[in-house]
Amino acid sequence: MDSSLHAAPAVPAGYGLETVVRHTYERTRTDTSGALADYIPELALVDPDRFGIAAVSVEGEVVSVGDADVAFTIQSISKAFAFCLALEVAGREKVLSRVGVEPSGDAFNAIVFDAETNRPFNPMVNAGAITVSGLLVEHLGADALDFVLDRFSAAAGRRLVVDEAVFRSEAETAHRNRGIAHLLTSAGALTAGVDATLDLYFRQCSILVTAGDLARMGATLANIGENPLTGTTAFAVDAVRSTLAVMFTCGMYNFAGNWAFDVGVPAKSGVGGGILGVVNRQLGIATYSPRLDGRGNSVRGIAAFRELAEELGLHLF
Amino acid sequence: MDSSLHAAPAVPAGYGLETVVRHTYERTRTDTSGALADYIPELALVDPDRFGIAAVSVEGEVVSVGDADVAFTIQSISKAFAFCLALEVAGREKVLSRVGVEPSGDAFNAIVFDAETNRPFNPMVNAGAITVSGLLVEHLGADALDFVLDRFSAAAGRRLVVDEAVFRSEAETAHRNRGIAHLLTSAGALTAGVDATLDLYFRQCSILVTAGDLARMGATLANIGENPLTGTTAFAVDAVRSTLAVMFTCGMYNFAGNWAFDVGVPAKSGVGGGILGVVNRQLGIATYSPRLDGRGNSVRGIAAFRELAEELGLHLF
């Protein structure tokens, strides 16, 4: 079989990756619509005008434009990486006995479980992500956070830390997530204890990253688990494949189908303002712009990804 | 960017596509679990033991094992091709104003609409597929069926026909689909009339195909709309890309996430016993085995696809 079609460069001849990223940045930067997340005070205090794009290829090309080195909390983007780690640590079978991999059409904070299995629909909604954190605590105990930080750091290529102020704010105010954790415990999907699980979950969501970090982490996924810049293995090969599949079908919540239709790459967004996209075997791409649309996705991030997908021919199909 | 990873042959060195398909056929043929669809008498009368697999590559390689030339009704597999045609005929914008592209986590015959938009969730559930048929009737009037048959035939590389007995049975008994069509009309998603729309929808579902036909139709999608064996263009390029994306996220109903996780190729199944998978830029693969599991998917078809995906490395990620 001739797969030469796949060998076509994602970037049209004559336009380097950096040129396309830079043009995309310029064309989308003027959109100041959307609003900062404000459910905790820390998120409402960031500079709303920040905007950065970074891309890292599996061959080691690095592109960085605008505020690509400004730190923000990873928030829900952590769900994809934590799921990848849980597959490695707890094993595929156990993970799938606790959380499904079906898109649900629901919003990120839905409390609906799959009626047939009594499991959360998938690891990208809060209920499923809390279940995943519970699996990490169940298997790693008090070492779970260090394990998460080590692996995330290996993927980012630098030592990542938790924003303790954001963590405390999340932990103090998240009655909805605490409610979900108790319901998960009642349903048997969570056995590691509500407090220990949420402690890991909120800290994992409060890890500080830059667009550059996320692009490197995405390139690590694109490179089947090995950081292409450092050569360090951060994730298991099989787990990466499964993670990318779930990111593609469920990563953008109730916008996932539209994203798959228009942009066509596995992705994950966070209310901190980041969006991560992975072009399999090719690129990690990340945007940072903290003004969000009504679904909680970064406005300029989505615009930039649409344009990059068009210009670079990123769509899977 | 080096995409040489994509250039890897899907079939391991030393094992031709035909060898793998044949081995898969032998290993999965012994499973006689599942039951025939019986909601209309015609479907309950087929020979339950039939089992065939066919594969067609974009370079024109054709593999055919077992009952790959036995005709059966295409049923829901037609939804993918009809959606592709509606995108071409009615235009992307109009199609998306009537039907979403979000997976819903619901069963194929769910009557739930997206509460936010009052549209069916996606074109792969019955409500969305009926909406798509309505768009074809709205734009093509009485010529809609001929148009569908012409294009399906161009993709299959031979003249396809409707099984009139199945059509009449479907039309007489389908109170649920008729109910859905009236609700769609009431909601404004369907404007072409319930009777004319369902007439097209039931006929389109009653088109007779073989596993060989479906494999050629799949290869046509894999080849961006052009039948690789005849050189005839059956589908528009842009519409093919969108169709594959929706097949990937929504094609297997409330099993779509599991399929994406395990098999990882755009696919569509029908209660007639067929399953179609598309390996982008490479292959169309089809199975026929009429015993279904509780979700309405062919038991041996799913088993065969799992094995083919493993052996041929078909997974998108």
Place this chain on the structure above:
Amino acid sequence: MDSSLHAAPAVPAGYGLETVVRHTYERTRTDTSGALADYIPELALVDPDRFGIAAVSVEGEVVSVGDADVAFTIQSISKAFAFCLALEVAGREKVLSRVGVEPSGDAFNAIVFDAETNRPFNPMVNAGAITVSGLLVEHLGADALDFVLDRFSAAAGRRLVVDEAVFRSEAETAHRNRGIAHLLTSAGALTAGVDATLDLYFRQCSILVTAGDLARMGATLANIGENPLTGTTAFAVDAVRSTLAVMFTCGMYNFAGNWAFDVGVPAKSGVGGGILGVVNRQLGIATYSPRLDGRGNSVRGIAAFRELAEELGLHLF
């Protein structure tokens, strides 16, 4: 229990029923909020300012104020009487095998069925009322409409007729109800045929009544089935009791609990502008005012009933 005790006058000594009704009429007539139903042209053409109240006691006292003799279509108020007749004709057991008696918290036109039983939740929502009409057709065939008209007329004390223009409009435009009827047929709750059933249902909803008629019909229910003015028996005793119970728990749709809390009598409203209340063993009360609130209930009708309940001490508890 000696039920003659229930015959105690609802009006406190010193204030006749007529005085209270007249005062209520005067105090509530100035409210012109709300809007006419407009889903069929005929309903949008009525005089929005019409307002009438009528009350009839089981001893034969008749009170009539304002436009109590203006005819309008009975609409959903017919559901209560049709359910009462179905209990008599088809028997309690059969009726309950097809339709539940549980309030559902849903709106009148919800398409949700009880997941446990696959029946409509209760006979006061459209799905349940269509099921009830189907039972009448199943048992009475072509005579069903005459039977309904005869009994409704016996309760009203004069010959009632169908507004054919409203009937035709309803029948032509009601895709939602037609959809529901097909879904009911598919679920096995409706066996009398969609067309024959909806023909009865739409005609039954298009019967012309006045507030005076409804008050007499309500007094007939209050008098356990016997029209207190004519002595004619219109409904079976056991069926009346069951009907009043279901009116109390389900009669006002997703406003039923609030109504039970505030007004506290069995009641039923229709989008034609009527509301009927029954004070068991004492009174039938009806209002007519066609401007509706967002739930489809008459604005002045609800205001009048709240005041009458307060002034006359109608609350069951």
Place this chain on the structure above:
Amino acid sequence: MDSSLHAAPAVPAGYGLETVVRHTYERTRTDTSGALADYIPELALVDPDRFGIAAVSVEGEVVSVGDADVAFTIQSISKAFAFCLALEVAGREKVLSRVGVEPSGDAFNAIVFDAETNRPFNPMVNAGAITVSGLLVEHLGADALDFVLDRFSAAAGRRLVVDEAVFRSEAETAHRNRGIAHLLTSAGALTAGVDATLDLYFRQCSILVTAGDLARMGATLANIGENPLTGTTAFAVDAVRSTLAVMFTCGMYNFAGNWAFDVGVPAKSGVGGGILGVVNRQLGIATYSPRLDGRGNSVRGIAAFRELAEELGLHLF
């Protein structure tokens, strides 16, 4: 309306209340179907064969048969009385701003809130009852439990106490209720703190009562708040009326409509095995038999109430 008329004896001439209750007891005692609640160990340890019936009239007649003096935990029956107290303490307007009065068709432990108002549907499901406990804590602080115990005791005519072992078990295991309380806090329906609210809620559910106590408490409601045996006022008149209305429409969860249809009196059941029915202005009736049906209602309790309703003509209509 002269309510002295309501004081008519519920028992037909020639059959005393005691005779009917005794006959009912004998006819229903042989049914040993159903199973003990077992979600906490204490409930699974009770003697499953216990069966008692008690009735108290507003004139002071007391009937007691079988194990009417055996103590068990009041469980959900407390919801009715707590709602009555919240109406008095927090006022009708505030209570209704936090919890609805609409039946929802849902099971007792549903986590669904009214989408329109973001409130629990009604005070008889757990979510609503927890909201009610929160209102009592909000208004009474640390005195809330003493207030509840005082009033419940006044209605029962003897000092009631909490079963501390059951309370501790409830508090330790109730992840579902804890989850609901956090979700209520997140939704703004609960402001008194999860721990303090659940502490009251679980204690209130763990109050020990006998069938005789419940019959006296029911007679107190039937007597508009005044214990007919002691003359002590336990509940406010207006609150009693509202409570009886909500018990009638929502008291038996997703069995409420059937109960209203068949038995026709305001009622409330608990998983401890008790059922309380109130015949307005006439009787309090209570049964105790701890084997439950699939909905969590006492099997013999329901059978006894059906028979008592028939024999004594209790139905409201």
